[in-house]
Amino acid sequence: METVVSGIRSTGNLHLGNYFGAICNFTKMQHENDCYFFIADYHSLTTHPTPADLHGNVRRVLSEYLACGIDPETATIYLQSDVQEVAELYLLLNMMAYVGELERTTTFKDKVRLQPENVNAGLLTYPVLMAADIIIHKATKVPVGKDQEPHLEMTRKFARRFNNMYGVEFFPEPEAYNFGKELVKIPGLDGTGKMGKSEGNGIYLTDSEKVIRKKVMSAVTDSGPVENYQNMSEPVKNLFTIMEFVSDPATVNYFREKYNLCQIRYGDLKKQLAVDLNAFVKPLRERIIEISADDEYLRKVVQTGAGKAREKAARTVREVREIIGFKPF
Numbered sequence: 001m002e003t004v005v006s007g008i009r010s011t012g013n014l015h016l017g018n019y020f021g022a023i024c025n026f027t028k029m030q031h032e033n034d035c036y037f038f039i040a041d042y043h044s045l046t047t048h049p050t051p052a053d054l055h056g057n058v059r060r061v062l063s064e065y066l067a068c069g070i071d072p073e074t075a076t077i078y079l080q081s082d083v084q085e086v087a088e089l090y091l092l093l094n095m096m097a098y099v100g101e102l103e104r105t106t107t108f109k110d111k112v113r114l115q116p117e118n119v120n121a122g123l124l125t126y127p128v129l130m131a132a133d134i135i136i137h138k139a140t141k142v143p144v145g146k147d148q149e150p151h152l153e154m155t156r157k158f159a160r161r162f163n164n165m166y167g168v169e170f171f172p173e174p175e176a177y178n179f180g181k182e183l184v185k186i187p188g189l190d191g192t193g194k195m196g197k198s199e200g201n202g203i204y205l206t207d208s209e210k211v212i213r214k215k216v217m218s219a220v221t222d223s224g225p226v227e228n229y230q231n232m233s234e235p236v237k238n239l240f241t242i243m244e245f246v247s248d249p250a251t252v253n254y255f256r257e258k259y260n261l262c263q264i265r266y267g268d269l270k271k272q273l274a275v276d277l278n279a280f281v282k283p284l285r286e287r288i289i290e291i292s293a294d295d296e297y298l299r300k301v302v303q304t305g306a307g308k309a310r311e312k313a314a315r316t317v318r319e320v321r322e323i324i325g326f327k328p329f
């Protein structure tokens with residue numbers, strides 16, 4: 001059994017790419033490991049949300065994850081800002097993080113390019129806060145995408161540095177959680193690449209039937225299969241890929257055959273795909289609406305999670321303070 005920590009970004013609604021790519025794995029993983037999932041709301045301050053946006057985003061993301069099957073009785077789910085020990089460990093780790101290495105981090109350089117008007121120190125020390133999130137639970141595994149690998153590398157560096165500096169073997173060096181062949185990528189509806197929030201090519205878990213239909217009907221295709229074709233074009237391949245996730249195999253086969261016979265009408269394929277996507281998303285959508293209206297349930301989830309997370313975090317920070325040399329008089 002591993003200790004797993006994963007921070008959840010609180011910006012943007014969840015789309016099917018998130019669902020199949022990450023959340024499905026989380027819901028499985030939670031039964032086999034000691035999992036800590038938290039909403040990274042301290043981190044979200046690096047982009048200066050308004051107070052109303054901050055709360056609304058946290059609430060929405062929390063409801064979405066719960067609706068997808070993250071179970072607060074199995075895993076520990078909490079808000080980062082409810083665990084103030086994280087802020088203390090962040091402070092302590094900052095004393096060991098060098099400005100040069102932080103400035104060289106690719107994600108920092110990207111952010112400087114993206115928001116040149118707001119290059120705050122929190123952006124620079126983002127990897128330090130992320131390291132604190134992870135090592136505060138002495139995590140051994142972190143499910144991260146490619147984009148977060150530099151941060152995980154820095155986490156290992158900070159953990160190692162702390163251990164070396166104080167001559168202890170206190171923090172484990174966390175590794176990426178390897179989903180192996182279960183790692184799936186859902187393509188977008190715009191013909192190229194994967195589904196992502198910045199690309200605007202996704203089906204969101206909260207999309208209504210009407211919105212889903214509209215998005216699918218305007219998905220990119222091609223001018224139709226031709227005799228002796230070499231390869232299916234990428235946009236059409238992508239629609240089939242999505243279909244494989246939400247439609248039954250007989251439906252997929254039906255359209256594949258039509259395609260192979262050069263008899264396919266993309267309009268028919270899209271209509272069917274829209275129906276199947278809606279059938280897939282509907283129960284999630286309804287559950288999200290239900291949960292996000294249930295103040296009492298959300299309050300209970302958050303309180304329970306904070307309690308469990310703080311217990312672990314407080315122990316780590318107490319030991320860290322001792323190791324560093326803070327002593328009671």
Ligand code: TRP
Binds near residue numbers: 040043130134151
């Ligand atoms: N930086 C991560 C992201 O953008 C979110 C995050 C914050 C995180 N703290 C974490 C992920 C700790 C894993 C572990 O997706």
